[in-house]
Each structure stands twice: as C-alpha cells, then as structure tokens.
Amino acid sequence: MCGICGCGDTPGHNHTHDHPHKHAHSHGAQPMPMTDAANEQTANLDQTRLIQIERDVYAANNIHAQNNRQRLLKKRMLALNLVSSPGSGKTTLLVRLIEQMQQRSPILVIEGDQQTDADARRIRATGVPAIQINTGKGCHLDAHMVGHALDDLPPAADGVLFIENVGNLVCPAGFDLGEAHKIVVLSVTEGEDKPLKYPDIFAAADLMVLNKSDLLPHLDFNVDECMSNARRVNPGINILIASARTGEGLSALCAWIETRMTSTLSANIAAP
C-alpha cells in the first residue's frame, strides 16, 4: 500500500521493476475438505471453495526494499536506518555525525515524522540534502515511501544515506527499507530495561548507540545492565556509548560507519 500518493496501490503489481520475479497467484479452486455425510447434504447448495495463497504479508514492502537496496548498491551508498523512541536524540546525533563526516563523504538524509519538516530543516542547515517524509497518522516508514524520497534526493555516490525513522520503538522493527543496517538509539534517560521491554527492535538492529552519556552522573542508569539486556535480546549487537552534546563516542561511531562503507563498496565490486 502506498501511504503517500496512492500509486501502486495493489502491492507488487502496479509498479515497474527491472528484474524478473514471480507474482503471487492462486492455485485454482479446491473443494473444501468435509465429511462424506456433510458433502452429500451440501453438494448442491454449498459453493464454498478453498484457494491457496501462500504469500508473505511483508512481500510488497520487501519488493520495494529490494529495489531500494539495488539502487543504493549501484551508487555504493551505505543506507542506515535509525530507529528509537521519540526524544532519544537521533536528530542531534545525526547533525553531529554529519559535521564530522561531510568533508570526507557525500551524505543524504531522509527524515520520517508524523508531522512537520523541522528535522529536515535542521539537517539542511548543515548543508546536506534532506527529504522529509510526513507519515500523517502512520507509525513507521515503509520501503515504498523511501523509494519516492530517493527519487527526490539529488544523486550521490560513495557515501551514506541516513534514514531517520519515525520515533517509535515498536512499529519500525518489521519494515525493511532497503537499509544495510538498523541502528537503534537509546538515551540513558529511558531506562536500562528498554531492550527487554521492546525486544523486536533491538533484535533487528546491528548497533545500539547509548546516547546522552553526559547525563549519566545525574542518573541511576546502569550501563552494564543495559548492555547485558541488549545482548540477551541480540547476542550479536554492537554497542557504542555516545553523547551528541559532548562529542563522546562520536569518533567511534564514525569509524563504525566508515568500516561498513568500505564493506558496501567491496560487496558491490564482488557483485557480478
């Protein structure tokens, strides 16, 4: 479903794609299994049939996500999907990251919020192109919205696309946008139990950034317990402690991203 323009409303069918793939189809009618007695009684009356479908509900989103992924890979752009609850400091963190990275690499940003273009304006103030997606009542970005935003962004290559998702620790977990990695930002004011309370999003992320570390002296937040909770949900998760305000951990975060940029580049060279 397209939540922004109504195009391609029938998922997987009214869109164009440059690769062959099979569309979902039914396998014809089969009689409903029923007992012989019931069958005799209803043979002339009941026209009930069973139609096999076997289709992933996320399939339409995943087709768009795969298209986005291919487009980005061709340009050797590393796409990072930033997820968190509202107010964790994603946008401020992003502004600081851009200040550190923009001299070295081209950067594009897609901002997702229910309303306002405030975040895109904050990003544009750094000189980096940003597109704001307003989801209206929507609680997450989907891959179709991101595909449209990519159309509207200026071309860029060999850099990073940051997608700042709608602030929500629940809904964005299940929607692939075509990103290389999900990064979950958790601020230390939110409590160390968040990975256990909202496990889906921490399970889907490759990196957890523990933000607002400058506030730690004023809080009872237990960093070790939080990290152990995150690893309980996702044993492979990377964890960095950062403060967008003081700059703590930003170099390590840049290094984490730049390492992934190199692997995106080599993956593309390795691809046929």
Place this chain on the structure above:
Amino acid sequence: MHELTLAREIVAIVQMAAQNQSIHHIRRVRVELGAFGHVEEKALQFAFTAAVNGTLAAGSLLEISRLPGQAWCYDCNKTVALSTRLAPCPLCGGEKLDVIGGNELRVVDMEVE
C-alpha cells in the same frame, strides 16, 4: 498500530488472489503468524474488521495460527524451540540465543463462495 498497514496488506493479497475467479464473497482468511512476529494479534483482528469494509472479504473471519519460535543456542550448538523471545534455552537454560525463526506473517489460504 502498524497492524492496520498489515491488515490492509492481507486484504490486498486476498483481493488479488480473488481476481478472475468468479468469487462472490471471501468467508475466511487464514494467516500464519510466527511466535515473534511483530504483531499484536488482537490489534490485527481489530484492524482486519476495518480493512475488509467495502471489499470481497467484508465480514470475513481472520483465522490466525501461530508458528513456533526457533533459536540457535550458542551453548548447545543446536537449533531449539523457543516460546518467547526472552525465554532461556529449553535444553541448557542458557541465554545466549540467536532467534532464527518465528518472525513469519503469511497469508496461507482463503475460503470463498
């Protein structure tokens, strides 16, 4: 509330499967939902009753069957069944588990007339 998006997607899938099949009405839609699927079952049921309005599936029943969760246990070095994402390994009680199955949400079939 992303369940509304998913409910609309389910309706779109069954409407598509109903095309050119001379179907008057969809009576029942069966979906499989993994134990760790990003879905609240009641919210999906509620959203489905709204999403079917004005479609061939209006008034139809959404039947949700659950699929078990699966995880790789780093201590046992094998795949184990898991009831919840935070449950310990049922074999060794360990907590070093990597979920490898249970995120599914799939439309299986539909009963039509």
